[in-house]
Amino acid sequence: MRTIFFQQTRVVSTLFLAVWLATPASAALYQFSFTGPFANGGVIPDGNPVGLSDSQTLSGMTGLSISDISVKLNVSGGYNGDLYAYLSHDGVLVPLLNRVGVTAGNAFGYSDTGFNIVLSSAAANDVHSYGNFSPTFNGNGQLTGSWQPDGRNIDPASPPAAFDSASQVTFASFNDANADGNWTLFFADMSAGGGNSQLVSWELDITAVPEPVTTALALFAALLLVTRLFLLLRNHIFAWRQQRG
Numbered sequence: 001m002r003t004i005f006f007q008q009t010r011v012v013s014t015l016f017l018a019v020w021l022a023t024p025a026s027a028a029l030y031q032f033s034f035t036g037p038f039a040n041g042g043v044i045p046d047g048n049p050v051g052l053s054d055s056q057t058l059s060g061m062t063g064l065s066i067s068d069i070s071v072k073l074n075v076s077g078g079y080n081g082d083l084y085a086y087l088s089h090d091g092v093l094v095p096l097l098n099r100v101g102v103t104a105g106n107a108f109g110y111s112d113t114g115f116n117i118v119l120s121s122a123a124a125n126d127v128h129s130y131g132n133f134s135p136t137f138n139g140n141g142q143l144t145g146s147w148q149p150d151g152r153n154i155d156p157a158s159p160p161a162a163f164d165s166a167s168q169v170t171f172a173s174f175n176d177a178n179a180d181g182n183w184t185l186f187f188a189d190m191s192a193g194g195g196n197s198q199l200v201s202w203e204l205d206i207t208a209v210p211e212p213v214t215t216a217l218a219l220f221a222a223l224l225l226v227t228r229l230f231l232l233l234r235n236h237i238f239a240w241r242q243q244r245g
Contacts, residue, residue, distance in 0.1 A: 027067055027209045030179070032058060035201045042199040044078065047192025049157070051084075052199065054185045061179040064208035069171050070120040071096060071149070072203035075187075076140060079194025081109020084156035085187045087204075090177045094169050098152040099190060100128050104161035114142035114197065119149045121171045128152060128163070156190045179208045 034056060036042055044052045071087060073096070085097040096119055101109035110131055116138055117127065125133045127147035136144050151168035158166075185202055 027207050028064070030058075030061060030206045030208060031203065032056065032206075033201065033203045036199075038199055044075075044083070044187045044189050044197045044199065046078075046189050046194065046196050047082075049084075049188050049190060051186055051188030053187075054199070054202070055182055056184075056204075057182050058204075058206075059180050061206070061208050064179050064210060065176050066174045066179050066206060067176075067209050068121065068207040069174055070118055070122075070205045071185075072118050072201075072205070073115050074142075074200040074202065075116075076114045076142065076198050076200055077195055078113060078189065078197025079109075079191070080112045080115065080143070081106075082189045082191045082194045083187060083197060084190050085185070087183065087185055089174060089183045090181060092173045092177065094149060094171060094173055095151055095153060096149045096185075097127065098150045098154070098166075099156050099163065100150065101131055102128075102160050102163045104164050107160045108191070111194075112137065112141060112143055113195075114140060116140075116142040116144050118146040119171075120146055121148060122146075123148045126150065126168075156188070179206050 034054065038054050039052055042052070073085075075083070080097075081099055081101045083097050084095070084099060086093050086095045088094075097115075099109045119127065123146040125147060126149075127143075128150040130143060130145075130147060138144050149171060151170055152163055152166040153169045154162055154166040183204060185199075187197070187199060189197060
């Protein structure tokens with residue numbers, strides 16, 4: 001009887017661990033919205049590469065690592081093709097906008113005024129070439145919709161032809177990093193004369209999952225619990241058998 005009991009306990013423990021290991025880490029969405037006040041009232045200096053930055057220190061995601069992010073930008077006025085913007089965190093920098101529309105055949109980029117967009121890896125098309133994909137604009141003339149980040153990892157002052165073949169960085173570069181800490185949004189207007197753009201607001205949406213170490217510790221704790229229950233049950237059976245004997 002004891003042998004049968006031990007075998008049943010091993011089966012139950014094995015099934016428990018198999019279910020635990022097969023269960024994916026639970027993802028959670030964390031949303032952070034920023035409406036200022038921003039430096040210089042959010043006005044991005046015209047034709048000045050020094051630009052404008054907004055740094056935010058995030059917390060509340062201890063033990064979690066990034067699995068995906070998206071960014072919402074609300075920028076009014078100016079000349080879209082003049083703007084360079086990036087998001088940086090934990091030593092990683094991803095260009096969000098890099099003089100959209102600039103190509104070998106268009107040295108100045110798109111002349112539209114502003115963005116009210118979502119930048120997401122799940123979007124169908126790259127924001128750098130939004131003019132090729134039937135873009136929509138709101139009543140303020142801002143580009144709307146969901147777009148992939150520009151990602152062109154070159155100096156925004158590069159020759160126009162360089163934008164056609166530039167390598168691209170994606171939001172996946174942030175994956176597995178600790179989500180807590182300092183995040184910086186940077187904007188610069190790279191060409192004078194198109195008027196001033198203004199940062200109205202921005203939002204960072206982070207999808208995070210438990211870090212591998214956290215998951216491993218939870219599994220280890222579960223193993224200890226199963227072992228403890230097994231020992232308690234074994235002792236109870238031994239005591240019961242001794243009482244009957």
